[in-house]
Amino acid sequence: MTAPNRVKQERYARAHERLKLALEHGxxxxxxxxxxxxxxxxxxxxxxxxxEVARLCTLDDLVARLSPKKVFRGNPPQISLTKSSSLFVLIMAMGLDFDDLGLERHQNLPKRLDRWRGDRNKITHNITYTRPDLKSYAEAFDDFMATAEKCATEGMVLVRCLNDWDRAVRRRHQQGAG
Known part of the structure; x- marks a missing residue:
């Protein structure tokens, strides 16, 4: 195992530890x-x-295929292999060439990720935000926290599902190439 992989694995282990603790402690x-x-x-x-590895597509191809989608409102999607890309763009790119492996747990994974992204946006931005003219909230704080709990729990399920799907796609590609 190369040093960068070891460092990344250690970072992931710590992130998963922190995730588990965060869920346990609310x-x-x-x-x-x-x-x-x-x-x-x-x-x-x-x-x-x-x-870069499987050479199944190019970034230019992805941008060209994403650009006509109305969600980008005429601006080309910003996608890069060396800089961060938005979660939205990454989910859209995944959806273009989603490998449906025929497993129920992977069904509609891009749509499930995008729906989760929307819920994540709500809890990120709405813990205290309200329109300045209203001074009130659309939901009670306890309801907001229940939404946050559901989002965190579903996020954990999606993390596992995405990891499983990614490994399966790579394994299938290696077997087909070998």
Missing amino acids: FHIEAAMICESIITDRLHSHLHWRV
């Missing part, structure tokens, strides 16, 4: 943020593998 917003970091990194790693 720090659901922190747990959701850790899940987002892991999911974003896994998607970015998978994109790198698809482009």
